[in-house]
Amino acid sequence: xxALEAIEARLATxxxxxxxxxxxxxxxxxxxxxxxxxxxxxxxxxTEDRQEGSRLLALHRQGTREMPSFNACRESxxxxxxxxxxxxxxxxxxxxxxxxxxxxxxxxxxxxxxxGKLQTERLGEFCCASKPVRAQSG
Amino acid sequence: xSETKPKADKYRRVAYYPGCALEGTGHPxxxxxxxxxxxxxxxxxxxxxxxxCGAMEVKNIDPKVQTYLSSRVMxxxxxxxxxxxxxxxxxxxxxxxxxxxxxxxxxxxSAAVVxxxxxxxxxxxxxxxxxxxxxxxEWIKGAIGEDGLRERVKGGLKGLRIANYYGCxxxxxxxxxxxxxxxxxxxxxxxxxxxxxLLAAAGAVNVEFPLKTACCGGAHTLSxxxxxxxxxxxxxxxxxxAGAEIIATECPTCHSGLEMHQIRAEKRFQRKTRVKIVxxxxxxxxxxxxxxxxxxxHENVSESRELLAGKGLG
Numbered sequence: 001x002x003a004l005e006a007i008e009a010r011l012a013t014x015x016x017x018x019x020x021x022x023x024x025x026x027x028x029x030x031x032x033x034x035x036x037x038x039x040x041x042x043x044x045x046x047t048e049d050r051q052e053g054s055r056l057l058a059l060h061r062q063g064t065r066e067m068p069s070f071n072a073c074r075e076s077x078x079x080x081x082x083x084x085x086x087x088x089x090x091x092x093x094x095x096x097x098x099x100x101x102x103x104x105x106x107x108x109x110x111x112x113x114x115x116g117k118l119q120t121e122r123l124g125e126f127c128c129a130s131k132p133v134r135a136q137s138g
Numbered sequence: 139x140s141e142t143k144p145k146a147d148k149y150r151r152v153a154y155y156p157g158c159a160l161e162g163t164g165h166p167x168x169x170x171x172x173x174x175x176x177x178x179x180x181x182x183x184x185x186x187x188x189x190x191c192g193a194m195e196v197k198n199i200d201p202k203v204q205t206y207l208s209s210r211v212m213x214x215x216x217x218x219x220x221x222x223x224x225x226x227x228x229x230x231x232x233x234x235x236x237x238x239x240x241x242x243x244x245x246x247x248s249a250a251v252v253x254x255x256x257x258x259x260x261x262x263x264x265x266x267x268x269x270x271x272x273x274x275x276e277w278i279k280g281a282i283g284e285d286g287l288r289e290r291v292k293g294g295l296k297g298l299r300i301a302n303y304y305g306c307x308x309x310x311x312x313x314x315x316x317x318x319x320x321x322x323x324x325x326x327x328x329x330x331x332x333x334x335x336l337l338a339a340a341g342a343v344n345v346e347f348p349l350k351t352a353c354c355g356g357a358h359t360l361s362x363x364x365x366x367x368x369x370x371x372x373x374x375x376x377x378x379x380a381g382a383e384i385i386a387t388e389c390p391t392c393h394s395g396l397e398m399h400q401i402r403a404e405k406r407f408q409r410k411t412r413v414k415i416v417x418x419x420x421x422x423x424x425x426x427x428x429x430x431x432x433x434x435x436h437e438n439v440s441e442s443r444e445l446l447a448g449k450g451l452g
Contacts, residue, residue: 015375071311072306072310073352073353075329075348075350075351075352076349076352078328079348079349083348098380101379102348102376102380105349105372105375105376108372109369109372109373112355112365112368112372113352113353113369115365116355116362116369119362119365
């Protein structure tokens with residue numbers, strides 16, 4: 001399993017080096033690898049299922065079970081998948097380069113978020129917003 | 139709380155809860171909120187003898203005490219000031235008022251603690267539903283709306299390219315914001331748009347910004363500053379990649395975090411970003427013809443005056 005630090009370094013390289021539509025597959029794969037870290041740290045096996053056609057979204061759903069604060073990265077995951085779909089659908093689009101860069105930045109955000117969440121009291125609460133309410137709403 | 143009054147009337151006169159941050163690092167937000175309210179003919183009546191909302195510190199130690207602290211603010215507004223609406227510009231305060239409202243309506247143990255502490259403090263216990271707590275975005279959107287704003291702007295924002303950053307607490311967790319995701323005209327928790335709507339009406343061009351609710355690492359600022367800096371740098375990079383000249387903010391904590399870590403990113407990681415960070419109320423004020431000084435641009439750490447003056451703003 002590729003280490004989070006290595007993922008972060010690779011995403012930084014991609015974001016700084018004018019990525020193209022052809023990089024979408026790799027960036028999505030790195031996004032899935034980030035969430036696998038989270039799921040494994042919770043003692044579970046990463047799912048191979050798909051949610052709305054996406055394994056990344058299925059992994060996010062798995063990661064947020066019993067941990068509502070993990071939902072704080074829900075939009076990052078959804079945007080990552082959205083940008084992937086755009087790039088696969090319109091690889092020759094004039095905005096493809098910008099979209100690929102944005103995808104790398106989104107994945108990087110996910111990587112930093114998960115990395116931070118893993119290091120704070122191991123699997124402690126990262127986002128302190130309304131922790132008790134989130135715990136109740138499960 | 140009168141539900142039948144249209145928002146345009148109901149939000150015309152509100153109890154104003156600035157919160158601690160707006161008296162310190164968020165002072166330009168305080169100044170510009172008041173200036174915009176005045177320019178729009180809206181009446182802000184500051185909550186008398188208000189207290190801290192409980193912020194993150196109290197909430198993490200004893201969430202029921204935080205519920206009490208927020209309920210006291212709402213109790214003063216409802217029972218002493220006879221107000222229907224409490225408006226908080228700070229995401230943290232707004233979030234905590236909504237959370238207190240939710241807790242009091244759904245958690246008898248919290249309600250019992252609040253009742254006990256209110257009695258001890260000698261003020262009426264806040265009852266859920268006595269006031270409506272709203273954010274500054276909801277206030278201007280409800281009281282004036284986009285059409286009203288278009289009628290009042292003087293010169294407008296001249297196509298300024300803006301990335302709107304809402305932060306994490308304006309929409310999360312979804313269950314304390316029952317009015318959001320409630321169909322046409324309501325705010326969205328997954329893709330908030332009220333700030334986009336208002337600034338577009340004021341003449342800005344909103345860029346596609348996928349990190350508008352992403353975590354800025356605020357909780358890590360002291361325990362792991364590098365992580366916070368990297369998270370903020372990523373937000374700044376994404377805003378620039380989206381073509382933004384300005385990041386508009388609607389929370390003093392987010393705003394300070396973006397400003398401080400923009401500087402730190404340059405010093406610590408030698409990564410310079412040029413995008414400027416400005417409160418949405420400052421931008422609306424400029425669009426309404428107020429001066430840079432009147433909206434407090436000189437108080438921001440992020441220096442945007444040259445950029446804005448170059449576009450004839452302020």
